[in-house]
Amino acid sequence: MFQNTKCECGHQNPTGTVLCEACGKPLDEKEAGGTDLLEMRYDGAARRSQKADPSIIDQVWNFFSSVKIAVYLIIITLIGASLGTIYPQEDIFLSNMDMASYYKDTYGTLGSIYYKLGLSHTYESWWFILLLVMIGTSLVICSLDRVLPLYRALNKQQIRKHESFLQRQKAVYTGATDNGEEFIALFAKQAKKRHYKVTRTEDALLAEKSRFSRWGPYINHIGLIVFLLAVLARAIPSWQLDEYVTVPEGDTVRIENTDFFVKNEKFTVQYYKDEELPAELRGTNRAKLYRTDAVLYRCLADCGPSSPEPKLEQVASHDIEVNSPLEYKGLKLYQFDYDSTPVLREVSPMLIDKQTGKQYGPFKLAMKNPQTSYELGPYKLELRQNFMEFAIGEDGKPITKSRDPKAPAFIFLIKGPGLSEEGEPYIYFPMQKDKAAFSQDKLNKGIADRFEIKVGSMTDVKFVEFTTFLNVRVDKAMPYIWTGLAISMIGLIMGAYWQHRRIWLRLDGNAVTIGAHTNKNWYGMRADLAAALKAAGIQVDPKSLDNGGNRT
Amino acid sequence: MRGSARRPVQIIILLGVLLLGGYAIGKTLFASKEGLPSPGDTPPAFTLSTLDGRTVSLEEYKGKPVVLNFWGSFCPPCVKEMPEFERQYEKWKGEGLEILAVNLSEDNLTVQNFVAGMGLTYPILRDVDKDTERRYKLRQYPTTFFIRPDGKIGEVYAGGMKEADIDERVQRLLKD
Numbered sequence: 028m029f030q031n032t033k034c035e036c037g038h039q040n041p042t043g044t045v046l047c048e049a050c051g052k053p054l055d056e057k058e059a060g061g062t063d064l065l066e067m068r069y070d071g072a073a074r075r076s077q078k079a080d081p082s083i084i085d086q087v088w089n090f091f092s093s094v095k096i097a098v099y100l101i102i103i104t105l106i107g108a109s110l111g112t113i114y115p116q117e118d119i120f121l122s123n124m125d126m127a128s129y130y131k132d133t134y135g136t137l138g139s140i141y142y143k144l145g146l147s148h149t150y151e152s153w154w155f156i157l158l159l160v161m162i163g164t165s166l167v168i169c170s171l172d173r174v175l176p177l178y179r180a181l182n183k184q185q186i187r188k189h190e191s192f193l194q195r196q197k198a199v200y201t202g203a204t205d206n207g208e209e210f211i212a213l214f215a216k217q218a219k220k221r222h223y224k225v226t227r228t229e230d231a232l233l234a235e236k237s238r239f240s241r242w243g244p245y246i247n248h249i250g251l252i253v254f255l256l257a258v259l260a261r262a263i264p265s266w267q268l269d270e271y272v273t274v275p276e277g278d279t280v281r282i283e284n285t286d287f288f289v290k291n292e293k294f295t296v297q298y299y300k301d302e303e304l305p306a307e308l309r310g311t312n313r314a315k316l317y318r319t320d321a322v323l324y325r326c327l328a329d330c331g332p333s334s335p336e337p338k339l340e341q342v343a344s345h346d347i348e349v350n351s352p353l354e355y356k357g358l359k360l361y362q363f364d365y366d367s368t369p370v371l372r373e374v375s376p377m378l379i380d381k382q383t384g385k386q387y388g389p390f391k392l393a394m395k396n397p398q399t400s401y402e403l404g405p406y407k408l409e410l411r412q413n414f415m416e417f418a419i420g421e422d423g424k425p426i427t428k429s430r431d432p433k434a435p436a437f438i439f440l441i442k443g444p445g446l447s448e449e450g451e452p453y454i455y456f457p458m459q460k461d462k463a464a465f466s467q468d469k470l471n472k473g474i475a476d477r478f479e480i481k482v483g484s485m486t487d488v489k490f491v492e493f494t495t496f497l498n499v500r501v502d503k504a505m506p507y508i509w510t511g512l513a514i515s516m517i518g519l520i521m522g523a524y525w526q527h528r529r530i531w532l533r534l535d536g537n538a539v540t541i542g543a544h545t546n547k548n549w550y551g552m553r554a555d556l557a558a559a560l561k562a563a564g565i566q567v568d569p570k571s572l573d574n575g576g577n578r579t
Numbered sequence: 580m581r582g583s584a585r586r587p588v589q590i591i592i593l594l595g596v597l598l599l600g601g602y603a604i605g606k607t608l609f610a611s612k613e614g615l616p617s618p619g620d621t622p623p624a625f626t627l628s629t630l631d632g633r634t635v636s637l638e639e640y641k642g643k644p645v646v647l648n649f650w651g652s653f654c655p656p657c658v659k660e661m662p663e664f665e666r667q668y669e670k671w672k673g674e675g676l677e678i679l680a681v682n683l684s685e686d687n688l689t690v691q692n693f694v695a696g697m698g699l700t701y702p703i704l705r706d707v708d709k710d711t712e713r714r715y716k717l718r719q720y721p722t723t724f725f726i727r728p729d730g731k732i733g734e735v736y737a738g739g740m741k742e743a744d745i746d747e748r749v750q751r752l753l754k755d
Binding site: 171 | 585586588592599604605608651653655670686687692708
């Protein structure tokens with residue numbers, strides 16, 4: 028469609044201009060004759076890059092330049108993001124379980140469909156990232172296409188505007204004056220009092236206030252772009268880490284994918300007393316506080332998982348509690364969980380000759396990789412077999428049900444005076460409960476009447492009472508995310524708490540025409556205008572300045 | 580900005596979007612899947628010691644068909660599989676088949692006793708602190724990887740197999 032973009036005032040406007048850049052007269056011929064209120068968005072300036080014959084690049088550009096498209100993108104993204112909240116996302120689970128069956132078993136057919144659609148990792152899916160990238164693009168292009176023309180329009184405003192431009196503002200005054208010169212001077216003085224910036228010619232005036240608030244939305248957008256880029260930057264290797272480590276009390280454990288080791292020096296847990304708990308929770312152990320006294324080491328050499336003795340250097344220590352992580356150069360260790368199931372580590376039992384009452388030992392028996400032979404006085408113990416979680420298999424043979432010392436059992440061959448040449452087998456259960464459950468004496472048959480292996484007291488038993496779970500995090504993007512959010516907040520405040528107010532005055536002989544515009548708070552705008560008129564000798568009720576359509 | 584600068588600015592911004600956005604989206608598409616390494620993937624490298632004290636890395640076996648089996652004495656289907664693997668090893672050894680059986684971080688005595696009782700002749704590797712199994716993202720025991728001579732995974736089987744299942748897969752592996 029051909030559009031004549033040359034205004035009657037002689038100014039040549041770019042394609043898409045609504046109000047003449049110079050005098051403000053509506054350019055559309057239909058509009059020009061009307062008396063409706065003007066659409067003042069972007070001061071009527073043409074969006075940048077609006078062309079009569081767009082190329083492919085222009086078409087792509089124009090697609091992203093549309094605010095309508097931006098709104099649709101945001102709505103689609105919101106709907107997409109909400110889908111991810113129906114069931115828990117995969118990444119919250121720590122264990123390496125089979126996710127497909129987890130969703131099916133826990134949430135039924137819907138869960139299975141949810142998993143198959145990939146909604147169990149909504150926020151990492153290609154379509155979600157694509158939407159974010161499109162929103163980012165739209166942010167940049169929309170802003171650029173609007174802020175530059177707006178900047179130009181506001182930077183070189185013509186003071187004397189077209190009559191129809193003034194008449195069709197939302198706050199208008201028309202009247203007459205005997206002394207135009209004096210009227211303008213008094214009007215200007217009052218406007219300045221109210222912190223307006225006044226520019227004037229002989230027969231026109233422009234009073235303007237808080238123009239900077241117009242840049243608020245764009246500064247907000249810059250902040251959001253910084254935010255989005257920071258989120259994307261997390262993809263840079265070593266910028267983000269999210270690991271979990273299990274550290275039994277007293278142990279030093281390697282942190283996967285880092286050079287660091289962490290030691291759990293001591294773990295403390297305090298529970299709520301019954302009187303501190305609501306009735307329905309009484310009698311249960313509710314943790315009030317749990318704390319890991321942790322030491323962080325950096326590994327200098329021999330760091331591999333199969334290395335028996337990595338060379339460590341202490342770099343930090345901290346008593347980690349919930350919300351009080353250990354921090355070291357961007358690495359943070361958070362208290363995540365704990366386990367209070369005791370784990371047996373080592374026992375020091377004695378060999379007791381039941382007939383003579385003589386005791387031999389004690390000897391150290393580690394649960395993991397124990398020594399295989401022991402000399403005890405005249406007797407010799409050879410460790411033949413060990414079981415971490417003892418059980419009797421289907422074929423009647425002893426088996427182990429796991430690799431953790433939950434129900435350890437050891438089969439020794441005892442050699443010595445009064446015993447057969449090749450030795451006699453003796454099975455030993457360090458834990459009293461297992462000894463009873465598997466009837467140790469019965470299994471040992473005859474030898475049980477002559478010998479017993481047992482610990483003297485609890486001091487001969489070493490076990491780990493607590494195991495702590497720590498969450499190890501690195502997030503180098505965080506400072507940039509905060510910067511982005513701060514910029515965005517500044518923009519929001521600029522746009523929200525200040526208003527750009529403008530008053531145009533035009534003198535035609537004795538006739539005075541005044542139009543005023545603001546983006547919000549018309550009440551204040553009219554009050555400013557009425558005050559200026561009053562100072563110039565004209566009493567008006569601020570309400571009478573309303574040209575229609577103003578509710579505030 | 581005047582009209583002359585407009586086109587270059589457009590092109591720079593669109594190119595920037597294409598690059599950054601393409602990278603971000605590409606990453607989600609080609610991200611390492613959470614689950615087990617799958618057929619066509621290169622299996623994670625490892626260097627582990629064997630029961631008889633040698634050191635073995637997966638790399639040394641490049642060019643040969645390899646059956647990589649993860650097992651533990653605490654896992655009954657693993658235990659059941661071991662003699663089947665032994666028979667398969669005897670059967671296909673001549674064709675170049677290698678079997679590597681990685682124990683799931685159990686202690687010395689347990690593994691020694693177990694292997695001695697079985698009379699296994701293929702190498703038994705010792706994982707430490709679940710490191711290798713974690714890198715292979717195992718969710719179930721036993722899990723067996725059939726690795727082609729070109730070093731890529733041909734097939735993966737999670738769970739216990741019957742001897743016929745092993746035989747069939749080994750034959751496919753030897754054909755590659």
